[in-house]
Amino acid sequence: MIRCKLYPSIKRVGQARKWFGILACCGFAASISNVTAHGLDNPPQWHGFANQGFSYTTENNFLGESSEGSFKFLEAGLNASWRALNTLQISGQLLYRQTGNAPPDGVEVDYAIADWRVLDTFDYGFGVRAGRIKNPYGFFNETRDVAATRPSILLPESIYIDYLRELMHSSDSVGLYGHSELAGGTATFYAVFGRPILYDTTIPAIIYTQTQGSLEDEAIYSARVGYEDGSGIWRVAVSVADFRADYLAADTEPLFDGKSHITQFLFSAEGYWQNFRLTGEYQRRLIRTENVYFPGLTLKNKGDGYYLQLSYDFNVHFSAYVRWDRIYLNNQDKKGVLYEARTQEPAHFTYAKDITWGARYAINTNWLVGAEYHRVDGTYWLPDLENRSAEAQSSRWDMYLLQVSYRF
Template identity: 35%
Template sequence: MIVANAAVSMLWAANAHAVEMSDTFQVHGFMSQALIVTDHNDFFGPSSDGGGSLEYTELGLNASFRPLNNVLVAGQLLARQAGDIQELNDIELDYGVIDYQFYSSSNMTSGVQLGRFKNPLGLYNQTRDIAITRPSILLPQSIYFDRTRKPALSADGVSSYLEKPLNNGVLRFQIGAGKPRMDSQSEVSAFGRDDLGSYSGKTSYIGQLRYEHDGGGMILAMTYANVNARLDSKPSGPGSGRFSFQPWIFSFQYNRESWSVTSEYALRHVKSSGFSEPYNYEATGESWYIQFTRRLSADWQWLVRYDSLVTNKADRAGSDYEERTGRPAYTRYAKDWTTGLQWQPYSRFLISSEFHNIEGTGWVPFQDASEISSQEKYWNMLLFQVSYFF
């Protein structure tokens, strides 16, 4: 509540000051609160308890202005509660860039962004924090992992972009280099625990080629990233070494007035090296989903989606992993059927609900590998969310 009050106070102050500063000065924000109920496997707090979990809250405030016609300064503060992964009082700079557009004509636009830029990862990553831009409360977890959200979301460095209008479409290219933001959950995802030493991002790269046909009637995109990190081990740890992650993501969306079909497919190569056993490993995972959304009316939308994750293509069912480690095979994959409804009674207010029927726990966040033993193979999740935008 303190963060919400602060966000509202900042909003009114900024609005009162906007006219005085510049006609280009803008402030926007959002607030979202969710209730999550599961029959097994806690997700963002004690969701499997009788009353469910209210530990999924998002509060954001962003501002932008143009000191020059070809320069944009923009940033966003975010306060987010996501179970034990992130605390609401841990306010962070979600992104903050100086965008210099050094060339602009009717045939092409190009520019560069300096600062903390959003990664062009797939179709949804650059706007994933804002509920109104998501087709569902949770994005497909096989590609948009919430347990590795921080390094996926943004990086500190430089990003350049080019936009080229074509006869009946627009071609966009973006490439960036910088240091990803690692956190304890990223370390847990890489090594199964977060007490091995100091885990930090190293220079990484990302690029996306995107084509939008006929005003967004069809969207095609291809994304590649080379994400690097280093663990400086404690004396009692596995020794210092490196972790790398290279995903290829192929995205497709087809839009009509009352319905849309979206699908993304990813190959994810991961490797850790320089450590003592069992912390050295290498694998190629596979992720994909297919999603159908139907706009029932001006303010109602329905969704159905199937989402699949395999941690290692060479061991799809996880049986080799279970034999080698003694941990359940179903922690290495996830199959998720989702259906949901969104109701937007007016432009600034959104009410969402969705139901997940899941086999496997391949993308479930956890703080320590010991939690895996209490997870169930088959489980269901029900979510409700109320969101406000300004």
């Protein structure tokens, strides 16, 4: 399997989806303005957040030129929600992100949703959502941009890998959701089907090689089934995500038109005991690439990722945590020996083993500060946009992160 190399281009794949988001946002804003102008009894609710981070690495680069110190870790969002009817809620969010050396793509529509609660009682409920929807996957995918809802400054890269964020985070789709109150707790279900929001920088990560080709007929399905104990002491979930697309090779490269198919299965569990919280997730990723490297050739790959994080709350303001995080491109070649022999690229491209120590302090309900230290062995999730030379990459490296966050 060839490791992905990311190009610096950030042009949107599929301008139609960009205009979909813009029109959805304009319609949402117009609705909000109309409601405000008429002074209805149920005005829209506005909220927002801003996160500014700093990264420093002893070797390699992550989130900018971090070997010299980088502030290229900025997230800011403004969202609003309005209950138009007792059974209909409209919500949306504008988001600005700069992560590393990739130039920011301006303010974008992060989500824009019409949510119709078809049935809603104490014992069970069912609803339909349509628009630009955040995909249900794991515990943290839908809230990954808000610092206060993340378990750490940087989410576990084994599961929530940054260079696949656009693929997994949201889609222009239709979703179904529901819940049922059982004797001991609450069971939930959420599924969406639609088209993912992709950039040119995401395509090499999907095809797993350098390419200036394009994708068409992209489709993604994502679903999660969960259960939470009635006392709130523990919760579990099982998620699945399935992505399919046709690949069109560029005329200037030695690749061929083909197909890409990525399926991910994720098991999540979390438990509380006194001031301790233990969170873990395990993922199996299946990758199938047809005809891309040679007509009639199908490549299959099976990789694993998992983490375990232990947190302790000293009081309502201060908490600390430690995390063990692992990801492997191929679970039959965890040390990358076969990969190195086949591709002549470093074995450490195929894995990353990260031990993280961190602490957070909530000054009040609005302000949050955090610090994190990562000891990493491997470069699987390093972006090549900031690490152009494979020979210059070090397999063992340290990373320090600081972040200040504000929300209202």
